């Protein structure tokens with residue numbers, strides 16, 4: 493049994509052990525789904541927000557959080573889901589974006605969330621393989637809810653783009 | 658009718674719209690005309706079913722009788738479902754599905770834009786979250802309507818026919834009654850006349866761009882909001898509910 497303090501800082505560290513189930517190169521803190529961690533008397537509450545309403549990975553993340561908390565000796569805890577403020581790719585930091593790129597997924601462009609997505613022109617996405625800006629969207633919907641499918645016109649490789657929301 | 662009763666009914670209607678349309682789209686899984694569209698339609702289905710879970714869970718809380726999302730999705734009968742008739746219409750060919758999706762997404766997009774300002778915190782948060790997803794749905798279906806309308810002679814004729822056939826189911830989306838009036842007045846629900854105006858504009862604009870003709874029929878079918886459905890819903894429910902009806906309470 494680990495000695496528990498009312499500090500939440502170590503818990504933020506522990507939760508970094510949990511990879512995104514669908515994109516294992518980034519952890520759930522980097523993904524931005526952990527909104528808050530707090531103590532309600534002797535109960536620990538982890539507040540999460542879904543990336544997409546129907547994202548099947550959310551349940552897995554919740555189970556993983558419970559496992560990690562148990563592993564580190566926290567016995568009384570709960571995971572709560574909130575919808576507002578709604579998750580945005582803007583919460584992903586530079587380091588996480590770079591990890592995505594190296595993994596072969598074009599990272600979401602910053603600050604474009606919600607803008608011009610309805611009928612405006614989509615911004616050019618850079619190919620994560622060769623760095624070319626000459627790319628083409630093949631489908632707005634990709635292998636998971638959070639990605640779109642692109643192809644590079646220079647190196648011809650298809651790739652996933654982590655789309656902005 | 659009390660405010661709570663109206664709110665319960667409102668959540669059921671919204672939740673059923675996304676559940677039934679989500680189920681319809683999921684029927685495309687493995688049958689899409691091309692892989693990208695198979696993935697797109699199932700992704701949209703996933704968003705809608707996810708949205709429905711939020712709403713039906715909330716409906717259960719508002720009702721306060723201990724019913725959860727699964728009880729409401731799997732154990733209600735046809736007459737207790739309050740989805741709009743449009744959402745239960747068969748998939749038909751790809752153009753039929755895109756026409757249905759376009760009509761619905763255009764409505765839902767402008768509906769959610771208003772619902773974001775709801776005085777009900779849960780509905781407002783739900784709308785904020787869902788609006789981002791539905792923006793993609795509307796973009797996707799609009800692009801297909803344009804591409805098919807402005808495509809070959811055959812695709813043009815087919816999508817025009819799909820839009821005509823489904824037109825009679827669009828009026829119900831904007832019909833008001835005691836429930837919608839009461840909640841709109843309370844600042845919880847949405848003023849549907851505003852949504853209708855924006856919907857009209859959007860549909861007109863997309864059809865023009867698609868070189869298609871705006872359907873003119875004025876007779877509109879209704880019944881879904883009262884639990885009176887087309888024959889199609891029963892078949893959906895027998896598929897959707899089979900497992901829980903046969904083995905009540907079964908868990909993975």
Ligand SMILES: [Zn+2]
Pocket residue numbers: 619620621622623624644645646647648649
């Ligand atoms: Zn490339």
